[in-house]
Amino acid sequence: MGRLIDGRWVTDEGIRLLPDGAWQRTPSLLRNWVTADGAAGPTGTGGFKAEAGRYHLYVAWNCPWAHRALLTRVLKGLEEAVPVSIAAPRRSDQGWVFDPENGYEDRLFGARALHEIYTRGDPDYSGRVTVPVLWDTEREQIVSNESADIVRMLGGAFNGVGANAEDFYPAALRPAIDAWNDRIHKTLNNGVYRAGFAESQEAYAAAVADVFETLDAIEAQLAETSYLAGDRLTEADIRLFPTLVRFDVAYWSAFKCNIRRLVDYPRLWASARAFHARPGIAETVHFDIYKRGYHSPSPKRNPLGIVPAGPIVDWSLAG
Ligand SMILES: N[C@@H](CCC(=O)N[C@@H](CS)C(=O)NCC(=O)O)C(=O)O
Structure with a gap:
């Protein structure tokens, strides 16, 4: 499934096909920055001051882009200051959805699907609905849906308000x-x-x-x-x-x-x-979800959706 955008076919995986059969990821659209004093960051507009409890992170376990944001949150000790909601590790015809019965709950609004969060922040939003998303509970809008920027913000803006002093971008x-x-x-x-x-x-x-x-x-x-x-x-x-x-x-x-x-x-x-x-990293890692997710039915890559049994990899330090 997919749709035509700017004359290019954009698949549900958000990647577009180029004339030579190569694939390209489409860029993120929401790129404001949380900063220590609320000044504007390298892109977007200002007004997003770092405060404990103000921002909420939406992720999914299987998404590698969301994973980098989760890793930074753990390494900076921001688990309490930046709470998280986890979408179900699969996409439906509604895109990313929540599944509260199985522990995948929107802890802020009880939404059924992530697109509700995007349109809550901007009723006219028409871009891709991706994870990760950093949501501002004060201004009721998405700050950013670009993981590279979210990594940088979580790493640098929250030092006075709950984060440890580790500097991952010295x-x-x-x-x-x-x-x-x-x-x-x-x-x-x-x-x-x-x-x-x-x-x-x-x-x-x-x-x-x-x-x-x-x-x-x-x-x-x-x-x-x-x-x-x-x-x-x-x-x-x-x-x-x-x-x-x-x-x-x-x-x-x-x-x-x-x-x-x-x-x-x-x-x-x-x-x-x-x-x-x-500490805290293994809790962000879910091998079975990766195995099932990447081998889920796909008309071109894995039409029958059979998930391989192996490999079984021992990630312990002794292994
Ligand atoms: N540039 C984005 C890419 C994020 C991204 O592509 N996430 C995927 C999941 S791994 C997604 O949500 N795709 C849904 C879609 O494209 O409709 C970032 O790094 O934050």
């Missing part, structure tokens, strides 16, 4: 962080989707080559430094993790990213497991 490391973010976004976070949704052999081959070139480059980097941008954890490592944790159970088979597995990269595998072992 000034001295910004050039290295920006470079990794850019590369990883294109070739890995999005690269696995470009491989999985490609509709020509050439488009698939190009995407999969990008995926493994970048994984190889990261493995080489980890021989030099403990983390991507140096000897401390940064945003770049946070943004990498959702792709790594889905790799062997989902992307490897569902998206045919199968030249090597994560477990075949000794340093990358060790560093992913160490990240997973940090």
Whole structure:
């Protein structure tokens, strides 16, 4: 299913098909920023001052973009200051929906579907209805639906109002962080989707080559430094993790990213497991949901929706 936007076919997965059979993700539309003093951020308008309890995060366990926001929330100790509602880990003809009977509840409004939140903030909203979403309970509108920006805001704006002092975007490391973010976004976070949704052999081959070139480059980097941008954890490592944790159970088979597995990269595998072992991180990870979600029925990729039994990967530090 999909619809034509600007002369391009936009699928329910929000990715558009280019003439050569390659796929491209459509950009986010709502890009205001929460800041410490309420001043405008790099995009959008001002008036969104960081305050404990004022903002609410909407996510879904299976979405890797939402996952990076959840990871930052945990690592900054913002669980109480920024409450969360979790949509059911599947999409329906209503897009993302809630399923209170099974624990997937809109804790703010009791909405049945996420599109209700988008139109509550802007009755004329006509863009994609995606997670993650950061909602402002004071101004009753969406602040942002761009995960990269939400990661940065949660990481930097809330220090006076509940967050710990960890800095995942320190000034001295910004050039290295920006470079990794850019590369990883294109070739890995999005690269696995470009491989999985490609509709020509050439488009698939190009995407999969990008995926493994970048994984190889990261493995080489980890021989030099403990983390991507140096000897401390940064945003770049946070943004990498959702792709790594889905790799062997989902992307490897569902998206045919199968030249090597994560477990075949000794340093990358060790560093992913160490990240997973940090307090609160494992609670954000749901392997069965990834396996079922990425292998759910899809007319082109998996028409019968059969979910593979393996691989069984031991993420414990002993494994
Ligand atoms: N640029 C967005 C992308 C988010 C995104 O694509 N989320 C997917 C789920 S993984 C979604 O909600 N798709 C629904 C749709 O496109 O209709 C971000 O990084 O925040």
